[in-house]
Amino acid sequence: MNEYLLGLQGRRVLFAYAIVLILFIILPALVLVPISISADDSFVIIPEAFSLRWYEQLVGDPRWRNALVLSLQVAAVASVMATIAGVLGAIGISRASPKVAKVLRLIFIAPIIVPLMVIGVGFYMLYARMRLVGSFFPLCLAHAVLVLPFVMLPVSARLYSIDKRLEWAAASLGAGPYRTIFRVQLPLLAPSIFAGFVFAFIFSFDEVVVAQFLSGPRLETLPRRMWEGIQMGGLEKTITAVTTAQLLLAVVAMLIISIWQRRSATKAVSSK
Amino acid sequence: MTTATTSIAGTAPINTRGVGVRFEQLSKRYGDFYAVDSLDLNVAPGEFLSILGPSGSGKTTVLMLIAGFVAPTSGRLLLGDQDISQIPPYKRNIGVVFQNYALFPHLDVRRNVGFPLEVRGVPKDEIAKRVNWALERVHMEKFADRRISQLSGGQQQRIALARAIVFEPRALLMDEPLAALDRNLRQDMQYEIRSLQRSLGQTVIYVTHDQEEALNLSDRVAVMNLGRLQQVDTPKNLYLRPANPFVAGFFGEANLLSGKTQGGVFTTDAGIRLPVTETREGPAVLCVRPEMIVFGDERKSDFPSLTGTVLETRYRGSILHIELDTPLGKINAVQHINTTNDAPAEGTTLEFGWDPNLGHVMMGQV
Ligand SMILES: Nc1ncnc2c1ncn2[C@@H]1O[C@H](COP(=O)(O)OP(=O)(O)OP(=O)(O)O)[C@@H](O)[C@H]1O
Ligand SMILES: [Mg+2]
Numbered sequence: 150m151n152e153y154l155l156g157l158q159g160r161r162v163l164f165a166y167a168i169v170l171i172l173f174i175i176l177p178a179l180v181l182v183p184i185s186i187s188a189d190d191s192f193v194i195i196p197e198a199f200s201l202r203w204y205e206q207l208v209g210d211p212r213w214r215n216a217l218v219l220s221l222q223v224a225a226v227a228s229v230m231a232t233i234a235g236v237l238g239a240i241g242i243s244r245a246s247p248k249v250a251k252v253l254r255l256i257f258i259a260p261i262i263v264p265l266m267v268i269g270v271g272f273y274m275l276y277a278r279m280r281l282v283g284s285f286f287p288l289c290l291a292h293a294v295l296v297l298p299f300v301m302l303p304v305s306a307r308l309y310s311i312d313k314r315l316e317w318a319a320a321s322l323g324a325g326p327y328r329t330i331f332r333v334q335l336p337l338l339a340p341s342i343f344a345g346f347v348f349a350f351i352f353s354f355d356e357v358v359v360a361q362f363l364s365g366p367r368l369e370t371l372p373r374r375m376w377e378g379i380q381m382g383g384l385e386k387t388i389t390a391v392t393t394a395q396l397l398l399a400v401v402a403m404l405i406i407s408i409w410q411r412r413s414a415t416k417a418v419s420s421k
Numbered sequence: 422m423t424t425a426t427t428s429i430a431g432t433a434p435i436n437t438r439g440v441g442v443r444f445e446q447l448s449k450r451y452g453d454f455y456a457v458d459s460l461d462l463n464v465a466p467g468e469f470l471s472i473l474g475p476s477g478s479g480k481t482t483v484l485m486l487i488a489g490f491v492a493p494t495s496g497r498l499l500l501g502d503q504d505i506s507q508i509p510p511y512k513r514n515i516g517v518v519f520q521n522y523a524l525f526p527h528l529d530v531r532r533n534v535g536f537p538l539e540v541r542g543v544p545k546d547e548i549a550k551r552v553n554w555a556l557e558r559v560h561m562e563k564f565a566d567r568r569i570s571q572l573s574g575g576q577q578q579r580i581a582l583a584r585a586i587v588f589e590p591r592a593l594l595m596d597e598p599l600a601a602l603d604r605n606l607r608q609d610m611q612y613e614i615r616s617l618q619r620s621l622g623q624t625v626i627y628v629t630h631d632q633e634e635a636l637n638l639s640d641r642v643a644v645m646n647l648g649r650l651q652q653v654d655t656p657k658n659l660y661l662r663p664a665n666p667f668v669a670g671f672f673g674e675a676n677l678l679s680g681k682t683q684g685g686v687f688t689t690d691a692g693i694r695l696p697v698t699e700t701r702e703g704p705a706v707l708c709v710r711p712e713m714i715v716f717g718d719e720r721k722s723d724f725p726s727l728t729g730t731v732l733e734t735r736y737r738g739s740i741l742h743i744e745l746d747t748p749l750g751k752i753n754a755v756q757h758i759n760t761t762n763d764a765p766a767e768g769t770t771l772e773f774g775w776d777p778n779l780g781h782v783m784m785g786q787v
Binding site: 312314315317318319320321322323324325326328329332333336337 | 488489490509510511512513514515516517519521523524525526527536537540541584585588
């Protein structure tokens with residue numbers, strides 16, 4: 150269609166625009182990759198000598214290492230909690246009456262819409278009163294709330310595309326509600342649950358606003374460490390190692406998700 | 422296992438495994454709209470009953486009520502002599518075959534068919550045996566290790582059928598199971614469903630809106646319209662003895678004349694008197710099927726004697742349709758064509774009548 154609508158000139162402009170846009174999206178992430186593996190201290194984009202010293206520093210320097218481990222722990226606990234609550238919530242909502250479902254869905258999605266600053270302040274006031282600021286599990290819990298929508302959204306979407314009659318079929322064949330969830334719904338939801346988990350993990354892993362409010366003096370998460378590093382002594386190159394590692398993690402996760410979803414999509418389509 | 426592949430409609434089941442289903446004043450209301458309205462119906466053990474009706478008449482809702490996927494607003498539903506209205510679907514032991522098959526895409530054929538046995542905790546070797554038995558019954562034993570996505574529509578339908586019979590359900594429900602298949606395959610499957618049902622003695626309640634299918638398969642057909650049961654009867658009686666004009670018009674063509682009947686004489690609204698066998702009296706509708714109408718010398722002395730002008734003639738295969746303009750209004754007639762007769766020319770005047778024993782009076786209908 151575009152060929153006829155735009156003409157040659159138009160297509161060239163559109164192509165150029167697309168290239169610029171794509172570069173603009175991925176460049177900020179990509180420039181850090183070569184910097185992170187360059188040997189010298191300065192921020193040159195095309196390095197002369199390569200080294201993994203910034204990665205070594207990330208693991209070797211106790212302050213960096215502690216921050217990294219803490220962030221991994223928070224992200225793991227938060228995303229597991231969010232995944233369990235989100236999957237059960239999505240299934241529950243799919244079984245509720247349409248009116249109730251509408252309200253519930255809005256509540257579950259709210260953490261994505263409400264500004265992080267607001268959520269941060271809210272949790273801070275709550276936790277301050279309960280003397281929970283600076284404790285590990287309360288921070289995980291707050292992050293779990295934040296990342297809940299990342300699980301809810303893909304799982305709900307997938308639930309709606311699964312035929313209701315599969316649930317009915319399972320019931321008619323003698324499977325009670327729990328067995329239907331474990332034997333029919335969860336296997337079909339697995340790719341979207343994994344996707345939700347990955348999004349949740351990545352978001353929690355580099356979340357800085359809420360962490361800033363709730364971690365107190367003792368808990369220093371990786372994004373907070375990075376933030377402080379930047380504020381204190383300008384850009385430290387360890388940061389580029391962190392971001393590169395994150396990038397790699399995200400790319401691998403996305404690859405797994407897309408391969409898995411393609412495989413299970415061909416399965417699900419054939420049932421209709 | 423006794424085979425009964427040669428028996429089809431009309432022969433007695435070899436053994437009866439199914440139980441009866443009884444509806445007592447069963448209703449399902451959405452808002453103030455009755456999807457099913459005071460249904461009274463008794464399905465015998467081992468019977469093949471079809472539910473037939475136009476779109477939106479409540480057929481699927483009836484099946485969903487039996488399966489337990491929707492709860493009745495009022496009334497009772499009995500399976501055998503047990504009231505199951507309050508029992509959840511997974512405890513009802515009723516097999517359901519859905520129009521879109523509803524096979525589990527993440528399980529292969531064997532695991533799909535074995536599913537109902539697995540959830541019942543049947544031992545593994547017993548499951549394997551029963552699954553093989555069910556797959557043989559639907560001629561799919563070679564496909565046991567296929568993925569569902571590797572099966573055609575007809576094959577998926579067979580697997581859905583195998584899965585629904587493997588746990589020996591007390592009744593088997595099917596909602597337009599063949600609607601998605603092409604005509605030839607549909608006829609093969611009709612035959613197989615019927616012979617399977619016969620040999621298992623399975624009670625089957627089968628929803629369709631294909632009349633021919635309902636008539637081919639069923640011991641009895643329940644006709645529904647607007648959530649109400651119109652008539653339950655054998656295919657033959659539905660045709661010859663329809664309970665009301667809706668049923669008469671639903672099965673084949675019918676000439677419907679309204680008027681009143683008294684002492685063996687039916688008087689149309691226009692005042693024409695016609696002989697009938699009905700002895701009751703009151704307002705009624707007389708149903709005369711097109712093929713009952715005979716012309717000229719073929720009429721006997723006790724037949725009504727009427728004349729009509731030919732409006733139009735049409736050949737449909739070996740049958741000639743004749744449309745007549747008569748004092749009764751438009752009358753449709755059909756004749757079997759043999760080599761000697763020709764279609765009467767348009768405008769010809771013909772004398773016609775019918776056997777009063779065949780004309781059917783529906784009382785209380787206007
Ligand atoms: N959940 C529901 N809420 C409101 N109305 C409903 C609901 N389910 C069904 N109905 C209505 O009940 C009536 C009967 O529906 P049903 O599905 O039983 O019809 P059907 O005879 O199976 O039709 P078809 O031949 O088109 O499948 C329809 O008018 C439908 O709109
Ligand atoms: Mg229907």
